[in-house]
Each structure stands twice: as C-alpha cells, then as structure tokens.
Amino acid sequence: MSSVNETESAQLQELRRGTAVLACLLMLRSPQYGYALLEQLSEAGIPVEGNTLYPLLRRLEAQGLLLSEWNTDESRPRKFYRTSTAGDALATVLLEDWKHLQSSIDRIAQENR
Amino acid sequence: MNTLKLDWSGLPVGRPTTDTLTDRYVWAVLKSLPDSKRADIDRELRASIADELDARIEAGEQPADAEHAVLTELGEPSTLAASYMGRRPGLIGPDLYPGYVALLKMLYVIVLPISTVAYLVVQAFLGTPIGGIIGGTVAIALSVAVHLGFWTTLIFAIAERAGTSLKGVPGISEEGPFDPARLPSIPSDNGASRSDLIASLAFLVLIPVAVFWQFVAPPLHDAQGDAIPILHEGITPFWLVYFLVLTVLAALRAVAVYRRGRWTWGLVAAEAILAIAATVPLIWLLLNGMLINPAFLDALGWSTAVGPGSIATTITSIALGAIAIWAIGDVAWKTVKADRLGGRA
Numbered sequence: 511m512s513s514v515n516e517t518e519s520a521q522l523q524e525l526r527r528g529t530a531v532l533a534c535l536l537m538l539r540s541p542q543y544g545y546a547l548l549e550q551l552s553e554a555g556i557p558v559e560g561n562t563l564y565p566l567l568r569r570l571e572a573q574g575l576l577l578s579e580w581n582t583d584e585s586r587p588r589k590f591y592r593t594s595t596a597g598d599a600l601a602t603v604l605l606e607d608w609k610h611l612q613s614s615i616d617r618i619a620q621e622n623r
Numbered sequence: 624m625n626t627l628k629l630d631w632s633g634l635p636v637g638r639p640t641t642d643t644l645t646d647r648y649v650w651a652v653l654k655s656l657p658d659s660k661r662a663d664i665d666r667e668l669r670a671s672i673a674d675e676l677d678a679r680i681e682a683g684e685q686p687a688d689a690e691h692a693v694l695t696e697l698g699e700p701s702t703l704a705a706s707y708m709g710r711r712p713g714l715i716g717p718d719l720y721p722g723y724v725a726l727l728k729m730l731y732v733i734v735l736p737i738s739t740v741a742y743l744v745v746q747a748f749l750g751t752p753i754g755g756i757i758g759g760t761v762a763i764a765l766s767v768a769v770h771l772g773f774w775t776t777l778i779f780a781i782a783e784r785a786g787t788s789l790k791g792v793p794g795i796s797e798e799g800p801f802d803p804a805r806l807p808s809i810p811s812d813n814g815a816s817r818s819d820l821i822a823s824l825a826f827l828v829l830i831p832v833a834v835f836w837q838f839v840a841p842p843l844h845d846a847q848g849d850a851i852p853i854l855h856e857g858i859t860p861f862w863l864v865y866f867l868v869l870t871v872l873a874a875l876r877a878v879a880v881y882r883r884g885r886w887t888w889g890l891v892a893a894e895a896i897l898a899i900a901a902t903v904p905l906i907w908l909l910l911n912g913m914l915i916n917p918a919f920l921d922a923l924g925w926s927t928a929v930g931p932g933s934i935a936t937t938i939t940s941i942a943l944g945a946i947a948i949w950a951i952g953d954v955a956w957k958t959v960k961a962d963r964l965g966g967r968a
Contacts (some may be wrong), residue, residue, distance in 0.1 A: 544667060545674035561698045564671060565706035568664075574914045580666075586674075 530558045531565065532608060535593050535601035538576060543588040567591055575600060635914060636754045644690050645672055656707060672697075691848035715779045723779045723840070730771045733768040739764045779906035813964075814957040815885045830870050834863065857915050869901050885961040886954050895951045942965075 533556045537547065542565055550556050558566075570576045575597035581590050593601065649668055653661050672693055679689035697703060705711065715723050742763045746756045810816075836854040876893050880886060908914040 543674075544671040545678070548671075548675075549678070549736070560671065560693075560696060561703050561706065564668065565703070565709070568707060569709060585665065586670055588665075588670050588674075 517611045518619075520618065526558070529556060529608075530562065533603065534566065534570065535557075535575060535597050535604070538569040538591050538603075539581075539598070541590045541591050541592040543581070547591070559568070586607065645669065646696055648672075648694045648697070650699060652704045652707075655701055655704040661708070685814050714776070714783070716783050719779055719783050727772065727775055730775065731768070734771060735764065735767055736880050738767050813885050813961050815880045815883065815953060817881065820881040822878055823873065824874055827870050827877070831867055834866075853916060853919050855913050862908070865904070866901070869897060873897050873901075886958040887961075888958055891951070891955050894954050898947040898950050902943050906943055909936055909940055909943075 532552075533551055534547070537550060537554070542550065544567065545560075546559070547567075548558065548560060549561055551563070567576065567578075571578050571591065575594060576591045577594045578589050578591050583589050649665060649672075652668065656664060676686070676689050676695050679693070680686055684692070686913055709837050743756065751759070811878055821958060834854065876890065878896060879893075880890055883890065904916070
C-alpha cells in the first residue's frame with residue numbers, strides 16, 4: 511500500500527516541479543526572502559520544500575531571472591530575491607503556456623469522460 | 624582560543640564556534656561546496672533555518688524538537704549540497720554513461736584477451752616453467768582487467784565533472800542524433816549463419832596450415848641451427864592424412880549446416896562423430912607421448928613437466944574431451960532451440 515502512496519507523491523512532485531518556478535517568478539515581483547517565500551507559497555497552495563526552494567532560488571539567480579540583495583536592516587541579515595526584467599518576461603511566457611495547458615487538459619478530460 | 628570572524632553581515636563565517644545540530648548540519652553541507660559559494664550559502668542557509676525555527680517555536684514546538692525536525696526536512700547534507708551545485712549525485716551522468724559502457728565492453732573484449740595471450744606466448748618462448756606461466760598469466764589478466772576498469776572510469780568521472788560531451792570522439796558517438804538506419808542487424812544465434820560458416824571454415828583452414836608451417840618453419844631451432852618440428856617426428860603419414868580428412872569432412876559439415884539453415888539432429892550426429900573421431904586419437908597420441916616432438920619439449924625446458932603421464936598431459940586430455948563434449952552439447956542445444964521455434968529437424 512505504501513508503494514502506491516510513494517508513486518502518488520512522486521507523481522505529484524513531478525507535476526509541481528514546473529509550477530514552482532512559475533510561482534516563484536510571479537511572487538517575487540515583490541521582493542521576499544527564503545523562508546518567508548516558502549510560507550507564502552505554502553499558503554498560496556503551492557507547497558515547495560526548503561531543500562528544493564533554496565537551491566532553486568540560487569539557480570534562478572544564476573540564470574539571471576532573479577536579482578538578490580542582502581538586507582542588513584534587522585538583527586538577522588536576510589537575502590532578498592526579486593524578479594528581474596528577464597524573469598518577468600519569462601514569467602509572462604510561462605503563464606501563457608500554463609493557461610494553454612490548462613485548457614488543453616480540461617478539454618482532454620471532457621472528451622474522455 | 625576561538626577566533627570569531629564576523630563579516631559585514633554580522634554573522635560568523637568560517638569554522639563555527641558552537642556545536643549545535645545546525646552548526647554540524649551547515650558544516651556538512653558546506654564541506655562539499657567550492658570556496659567561492661561557501662560564505663553566501665552559509666549565511667543564507669543559517670538565516671533560513673533560524674527563521675523556520677522561530678516560526679515553529681512560536682507555534683509551540685520545543686526548540687530541540689523543532690531544530691531536529693527542520694534539519695530532517697532539509698535532508699541529507701550531501702544531497703542538498705549537490706542541489707546547490709545543480710548536480711545530481713552520481714559518478715558518471717546519463718549522457719556519458721552509454722559511451723562509458725560501450726568503451727569498457729570494447730576494451731574488455733579486445734585488449735584483455737590480446738594482452739593475456741601475448742603474455743602467454745612470450746613466456747612460452749622465453750622458456751619459463753609452466754607453473755610460472757600459469758601464475759603469471761592469471762596475474763597479468765587480473766592486473767590488466769583492473770587497470771582497464773579503473774582508468775576508464777576515472778577518465779569518464781573527470782569528464783563528467785568537467786562538463787564534457789562525447790561529440791567528436793570517433794567510434795563512441797557519431798555526430799548528430801540517433802539514426803535508425805545505423806542500427807546493427809540482429810545477430811542470429813542458431814549457429815547456421817554466414818558468419819558461423821566463415822568462422823568455422825577459417826578455423827578449419829588454419830589446421831592444415833599450422834601443421835604445414837610447423838614442418839617448414841617451426842619457431843625453435845636446435846644447437847645446429849636445424850629446425851625442431853613441434854609435432855612428433857614419428858607421426859606416421861596415416862595420422863596426418865586422417866586428420867586432414869577429418870578437417871575436410873568438418874568443412875563439409877559446416878557448409879551443410881549453412882545450407883540447411885539450422886542445426887538438425889542428423890547434423891548433430893555428424894558433428895558428434897567428427898568430434899569423437901578427432902578427440903579420441905588426439906588424446907591417445909598425447910597420452911602416449913606420440914603427439915609432441917620430445918626435442919621440442921627439451922628445447923623449451925618443459926619435458927619433465929609435460930612428458931607423457933604428467934599432470935599437464937592429463938589436464939590437456941581432459942580439456943580436449945571437455946571441448947568435444949561442449950561442442951556436441953552446444954549444437955544439440957541449438958537444435959532443440961531451433962525445434963522450438965518451429966518445425967522438427
């Protein structure tokens with residue numbers, strides 16, 4: 511029985527893997543830092559684990575899709591991320607594709623009841 | 624004495640001065656990361672862990688439990704470090720792996736047998752005692768096998784880390800994507816294909832050639848500079864003609880299998896007769912010391928070890944018998960398989 515759950519959670523992870531990038535690019539239009547972003551994503555219904563999110567943010571920054579800045583205002587300095595112009599453009603493209611995918615899947619589900 | 628270095632952000636960098644679970648965890652993660660990234664990931668990871676700890680403690684968790692839970696969720700430090708580097712853990716990645724396996728197979732099938740046999744032959748002509756030859760050959764074979772495996776793996780592991788692709792390496796990968804036209808044809812395993820015929824005939828041709836060669840130009844010469852034949856000089860022409868006839872019959876048998884398209888029980892019987900007719904006299908000659916020229920053995924320094932009645936002749940006889948039995952069994956099995964595929968013999 512547990513192997514069925516493992517398959518299910520593995521497939522769910524696969525499904526979410528692509529949406530995590532889009533969700534980050536959209537959310538980071540307002541600057542945010544690591545853990546707060548994690549909480550925000552979870553509340554928005556796109557839970558991403560820390561060990562996925564933190565390397566992902568660095569990767570997106572390395573690809574030029576995010577900009578980062580250390581904020582030393584508070585006693586605990588935090589690294590804030592923000593979507594760059596390139597990231598913004600990509601987010602728009604991904605969002606379009608996402609809408610197309612959504613309507614396609616809906617149509618397939620309809621036709622194959 | 625602890626030197627607590629603080630950088631501009633006010634957080635300590637370098638070796639942690641406390642020994643909490645978080646310290647140990649971050650240390651383990653940073654260990655596998657390059658220097659240039661360490662400071663930044665150190666700060667960011669600690670801040671994220673601390674933030675989550677705060678949130679959990681506010682929600683009512685015990686600090687120690689919360690710390691344990693957060694670190695467990697973050698997972699194996701080496702895996703996290705690999706994610707930070709954008710690398711999946713593994714020695715050789717999926718794009719290099721097929722080339723790696725192909726190269727290893729080629730090396731083991733080509734280089735290993737050649738070097739082992741070469742060593743064997745050289746040692747034989749150097750006159751090393753037979754125990755030394757066997758031991759040396761086994762040692763060489765093992766050593767070559769280990770080296771082939773190790774250096775190939777090492778080179779591919781380095782290439783993987785250096786981000787190389789296999790393009791432009793001749794023989795391992797062609798340019799461009801996979802092309803179905805280049806697929807090799809399915810090898811037939813029913814023993815009756817053209818390549819089987821060619822292999823059989825080539826082998827059979829070698830026998831009279833070898834016999835002729837060792838009469839005319841054998842490898843060893845005695846003190847007077849005369850050639851020493853390998854085969855016993857007392858071998859009567861009867862035996863030579865006998866084995867020559869057997870060779871011709873075996874060639875005919877090979878052609879018959881090819882023409883028939885598969886092995887049949889009749890052909891198996893023919894093979895059995897030929898095998899027995901060849902092996903039994905060979906063993907008898909060998910055991911009676913009438914096969915190999917004693918002068919040849921003397922010249923090699925092997926006569927005591929390999930003369931009639933010695934262990935070497937016994938082992939060779941057993942080996943000859945085993946080869947004959949295997950040959951018969953192999954073609955019988957091919958017949959059974961061919962029967963299963965359709966049509967009785």
